[in-house]
Amino acid sequence: MHPLATILAACLLLPVIGGCTAVPERAADPLPSWRDAAARTAIIDFVERTTDPNGPDFLAEADRVAVFDNDGTLWAEQPIYFQFDFALERMRDLVDENPELATREPFQTAIDGEAIDFLESGHAGLLEFLLATHSGTTTAEFEVAAETWIREARHPVTDRPYPAMVYQPMIELLAYLERNGFSNWIVSGGGADFMRVFAEETYGIPPGRVIGSEIELEHRSTPEGGVLVRMPGLETLNDGPQKVIGIHRAIGRRPVAAFGNSDGDLAMLEWTAGGDGPTLCVYVHHTDEIREWAYDRGSKIGGLDRGLDAAAVRSWPVIDMKRDWEQVFPDRN
Amino acid sequence: MHPLATILAACLLLPVIGGCTAVPERAADPLPSWRDAAARTAIIDFVERTTDPNGPDFLAEADRVAVFDNDGTLWAEQPIYFQFDFALERMRDLVDENPELATREPFQTAIDGEAIDFLESGHAGLLEFLLATHSGTTTAEFEVAAETWIREARHPVTDRPYPAMVYQPMIELLAYLERNGFSNWIVSGGGADFMRVFAEETYGIPPGRVIGSEIELEHRSTPEGGVLVRMPGLETLNDGPQKVIGIHRAIGRRPVAAFGNSDGDLAMLEWTAGGDGPTLCVYVHHTDEIREWAYDRGSKIGGLDRGLDAAAVRSWPVIDMKRDWEQVFPDRN
Numbered sequence: 001m002h003p004l005a006t007i008l009a010a011c012l013l014l015p016v017i018g019g020c021t022a023v024p025e026r027a028a029d030p031l032p033s034w035r036d037a038a039a040r041t042a043i044i045d046f047v048e049r050t051t052d053p054n055g056p057d058f059l060a061e062a063d064r065v066a067v068f069d070n071d072g073t074l075w076a077e078q079p080i081y082f083q084f085d086f087a088l089e090r091m092r093d094l095v096d097e098n099p100e101l102a103t104r105e106p107f108q109t110a111i112d113g114e115a116i117d118f119l120e121s122g123h124a125g126l127l128e129f130l131l132a133t134h135s136g137t138t139t140a141e142f143e144v145a146a147e148t149w150i151r152e153a154r155h156p157v158t159d160r161p162y163p164a165m166v167y168q169p170m171i172e173l174l175a176y177l178e179r180n181g182f183s184n185w186i187v188s189g190g191g192a193d194f195m196r197v198f199a200e201e202t203y204g205i206p207p208g209r210v211i212g213s214e215i216e217l218e219h220r221s222t223p224e225g226g227v228l229v230r231m232p233g234l235e236t237l238n239d240g241p242q243k244v245i246g247i248h249r250a251i252g253r254r255p256v257a258a259f260g261n262s263d264g265d266l267a268m269l270e271w272t273a274g275g276d277g278p279t280l281c282v283y284v285h286h287t288d289e290i291r292e293w294a295y296d297r298g299s300k301i302g303g304l305d306r307g308l309d310a311a312a313v314r315s316w317p318v319i320d321m322k323r324d325w326e327q328v329f330p331d332r333n
Numbered sequence: 334m335h336p337l338a339t340i341l342a343a344c345l346l347l348p349v350i351g352g353c354t355a356v357p358e359r360a361a362d363p364l365p366s367w368r369d370a371a372a373r374t375a376i377i378d379f380v381e382r383t384t385d386p387n388g389p390d391f392l393a394e395a396d397r398v399a400v401f402d403n404d405g406t407l408w409a410e411q412p413i414y415f416q417f418d419f420a421l422e423r424m425r426d427l428v429d430e431n432p433e434l435a436t437r438e439p440f441q442t443a444i445d446g447e448a449i450d451f452l453e454s455g456h457a458g459l460l461e462f463l464l465a466t467h468s469g470t471t472t473a474e475f476e477v478a479a480e481t482w483i484r485e486a487r488h489p490v491t492d493r494p495y496p497a498m499v500y501q502p503m504i505e506l507l508a509y510l511e512r513n514g515f516s517n518w519i520v521s522g523g524g525a526d527f528m529r530v531f532a533e534e535t536y537g538i539p540p541g542r543v544i545g546s547e548i549e550l551e552h553r554s555t556p557e558g559g560v561l562v563r564m565p566g567l568e569t570l571n572d573g574p575q576k577v578i579g580i581h582r583a584i585g586r587r588p589v590a591a592f593g594n595s596d597g598d599l600a601m602l603e604w605t606a607g608g609d610g611p612t613l614c615v616y617v618h619h620t621d622e623i624r625e626w627a628y629d630r631g632s633k634i635g636g637l638d639r640g641l642d643a644a645a646v647r648s649w650p651v652i653d654m655k656r657d658w659e660q661v662f663p664d665r666n
Contacts, residue, residue, distance in 0.1 A: 062539060139581060183541075196585045206395060207585025208516075208541075214582060219574035219600065225607020226574070226600060228581055241552035241559070248472060248561055249547060250583060252529045252540025267552065267559060274558020 030176040033169040033327040039282060040324065042317040043173065046257065046280040051180050057278040061181040065255040067247060067268060068174075070188035070195060070212075072261035072302040073284050074203060075166040076155075078293040081301065082162050083130075083190050084118070086149050090133035106132060127234065134215055135232040139193065142230055146197040160332070163202045167284075168330045170259075174203055182257070185209045187247055189239040189264060211246045213238045243268040259284065262302040266310055273314065281316045283307055288322035291329075363509040366502040366660040372615060373657065375650040376506065379590065379613040384513050390611040392589060394514040399590040400580060400601060401507075403521035403528060403545075405635040406594045406617050407536060408499040409488075411626040414634065415495050416463075416523050417451070419482050423466040439465060460567065467548055468565040472526065475563055479530040493665070496535045500617075501663045503592075507536055515590070518542045520580055522572040522597060544579045546571045576601040592617065595635040599643060606647065614649045616640055621655035624662075 034040040049057040050064065071077035091110055095102045102111055106129040110118060118126045137145065155165055174184050184205055186195060192212030199205045216233035219226055238246045244267050247255065258265070258272035261284040269281040285304065286295050297305040311318050321328065367373040382390040383397065404410035424443055428435045435444055439462040443451060451459045470478065488498055507517050517538055519528060525545030532538045549566035552559055571579045577600050580588065591598070591605035594617040602614040618637065619628050629637040644651050654661065 062533075192582070192585070200395075208583060210585060217578045217581065219577050221574075221600075221603075222607075225603045225605070226577060228578060241554075244552050244559060245550045245561060248550065249525070250541060252525070252543060267554075270554075270558045272558070274555075 030179075031169065031172050033172055033325060035324050035326050037320070037324045039317040039319045042280065043176075043282070046278065047177065047180050047182075050256065050278055059256060059277060063253070063256060063277070064177075064180070064182040065185065065251060065253050066177050066182045066257040067185045067187045067251075067255040067259070067272065068170075069260040069262070069265045069268070070186050070190050072286065073167075073259055073265070074170050074174075074186070075162070076292060077302050078295070079157060079301075081190070082155075082165070083194050085153060085156070085162075086146065086194065087130055087133040089149055089153065090145065091129075094133065127237075131215065131232045131234060134191065134194075135230045137230055139217070139228040139230060142193060143197060146194050150198045158329075160329070163198055164330055164332065166202060166330065167325070168327050169325045170284075171203070171330070173259075174205070177257070178204060183209065185211060185247075185251060185255070187211045187238070187243050187268060189213055189237065189243075191215070192238075211238060211243075211250045239264040241267040244271045247271070256280065258282070260307070261286065262304050263307045266307045269307070269316065270310070273316075281311075281314070283311050283316060283318045285318050285320055287320050288325075288328065290322075292321060294322075363512075364502065364505050366505055366658060368657050368659050370653070370657045372650040372652040375613065376509075376615070379611065380510065380513050380515075383589065383611055392610060396586070396589060396610070397510075397513070397515040398518065398584060398586050398588040399510050399515045400518045400520045400584075400588040400592070400605065401503075402593040402595070402598045402601070403519050403523050404594075405619065406500075406592055406598070407503050407507075407519070408495070409625060410635050411628070412490060412634075414523070415488075415498070416527050418486060418489070418495075419479065419527065420463055420466040422482055422486065423478065424462075427466065460570075464548065464565045464567060467524065467527075468563045470563055472550070472561040472563060475526060476530060479527050483531050491662075493662070496531055497663055497665065499535060499663065500658070501660050502658045503617075504536070504663070506592075507538070510590070511537060516542065518544060518580075518584060518588070520544045520571070520576050520601060522546055522570065522576075524548070525571075544571060544576075544583045572597040574600040577604045580604070589613065591615070593640070594619065595637050596640045599640045602640070602649065603643070606649075614644075614647070616644050616649060616651045618651050618653055620653050621658075621661065623655075625654060627655075 031040055049055055050059040052058055068074055071081055088110060091107055095107065101107050106125055110129060118129055150162055153162055154160065155162060158165065177184055186199055186205055186209065188195060190212050192210050192214055195210050195212050196207040199210050200207065214235040216231040216235045218229045218231050220229055236242060236246065243265065247268065254275045255272045256275060256277065257280040258269045259282045260269055273279050273281050283304065286293055286302065288294060295302065296308060297303065364373055382388055383392040385391055401407055404414055421443060424440055428440065434440050439458055443462060451462055483495055486495055487493065488495060491498065510517055519532055519538055519542065521528060523545050525543050525547055528545050529540040529543050532543050533540065547568040549564040549568045551562045551564050553562055569575060569579065576598065580601065587608045588605045589608060589610065590613040591602045592615045593602055606612050606614050616637065619626050619635065621627060628635065629641060
């Protein structure tokens with residue numbers, strides 16, 4: 001998708017103990033886009049302590065489980081969740097097929113108004129819109145639709161492809177953890193099947209390590225071995241405390257490191273912090289209105305209020321994006 | 334748990350490309366407990382074809398996903414599912430704490446009758462009993478209870494510890510696939526949290542690759558980071574077509590190899606067989622009334638009827654346990 005994915009893929013193909021010889025300068029500085037601030041120090045200290053076989057904080061590789069929120073933590077989420085933009089395109093396709101839909105809710109509001117109207121219309125309208133645009137296909141057909149969109153769509157503000165809206169420092173962090181024997185998992189409110197079409201190429205995270213919201217599925221027998229049909233019902237909304245349940249169901253182990261950016265990640269960070277051994281909980285704080293966006297308490301998207309207070313009380317590192325990151329997005333080319 | 338687990342663990346710790354140098358004789362014969370019959374030939378042929386980078390059937394490691402039923406496929410399931418024996422012990426503990434429970438259903442039948450009565454009482458009674466004995470604790474407490482049981486309990490017929498009721502040929506198969514870059518997953522009707530307490534040590538399969546039935550969980554906030562409480566409701570019964578849904582949700586990829594022993598595995602085998610590339614679907618057929626048990630069509634446990642017909646029509650290899658396995662269970666010591 002972009003050159004970083006290629007570099008990352010090259011790193012991941014090498015044995016862990018061999019390090020990443022494809023990018024020798026990275027071996028010297030594992031986090032080149034991070035300024036020398038408290039968050040960077042805390043991360044490197046944690047990795048060095050937990051991988052030192054002679055130290056008191058050593059963790060077996062099986063226990064090195066790191067969980068990451070996606071929207072606002074690994075890639076941007078403004079001016080609107082990227083998956084919402086995908087849903088708008090799905091809606092346009094559906095209306096092309098059946099123009100009458102344009103006069104019915106929840107589509108009429110989406111066509112007449114601004115996307116943000118949906119977030120303001122409250123949970124029910126948003127959910128109805130997402131279910132309407134994400135159902136009615138087989139899982140295989142949905143995968144093709146999402147893959148096509150992620151390849152072709154552009155961010156409305158930066159005009160970048162969406163996979164180029166990832167945070168370069170977090171890409172480096174994922175690779176650094178992976179090289180040190182950690183297994184990285186996405187634990188997001190976004191749709192699992194939506195994220196799976198780009199998570200492996202973009203983050204080096206395979207589909208089996210992507211935990212997200214899920215739509216109801218129905219199995220139907222066919223001569224070709226069956227299909228799974230996406231039904232217009234919500235199976236799980238993977239946000240808040242449900243993230244802890246999602247982690248338990250999919251990983252079956254308590255993480256030792258957790259990264260998030262909103263109050264919806266707080267239960268996950270608290271669950272991680274509650275483990276017996278060494279833990280690392282980090283919040284990404286959106287403070288850069290020039291290079292990215294600046295928002296926290298009161299934001300409709302990625303609101304960070306209770307989480308900011310919790311981080312202060314518990315001395316969790318908080319990444320000040322403006323201050324701590326030398327570079328936010330990957331280089332364009 | 335038993336010496337094989339140690340050997341298996343030693344194999345798994347070595348890099349895949351290095352093979353298993355701890356047990357050199359295994360490198361010569363990867364499946365020493367398998368007699369030279371059609372099932373063994375089909376398995377080895379499949380692995381060699383899909384790992385030959387110059388052949389037309391080569392699969393990237395990421396696509397080498399193998400799924401295994403557990404009860405009756407990786408370990409025995411007679412005279413009653415092993416997890417049911419665990420439930421009986423949980424019931425005795427609950428009755429010790431509160432003797433009045435012994436006079437109430439579903440416990441009275443379990444105390445007065447034979448365990449098999451529950452299977453005959455139909456799905457509702459069985460489910461009620463399982464939910465009653467598997468709920469009311471935190472996930473952490475449940476893990477301790479299941480770990481204690483698996484360490485101490487003995488099989489009622491063989492007097493072996495339950496982890497010694499695994500099939501030696503299947504343990505060899507798991508290790509052989511793992512050495513060849515496959516990722517093995519359990520996809521079972523058994524409880525996910527129950528299987529996770531022994532799957533890693535017994536099979537080399539980590540908790541995050543165990544897909545099973547799930548009880549409802551409720552997150553409760555605590556000063557220590559929260560707890561997950563097991564509620565007396567069924568979240569998913571991972572059997573039949575639900576196995577396909579479970580695979581999609583947890584793995585997000587279509588498997589290329591599937592192993593089962595009952596009609597409850599048929600949808601999973603058909604789903605696997607429906608993939609585009611090379612696939613391998615295998616049934617374990619319980620034909621050995623001396624060394625194990627002999628049962629198929631009409632059995633209340635692990636009934637294999639439609640599956641046997643499907644295997645014949647589709648030319649899937651069927652393991653004839655009596656004929657094809659030199660050894661069934663691991664050596665005792």
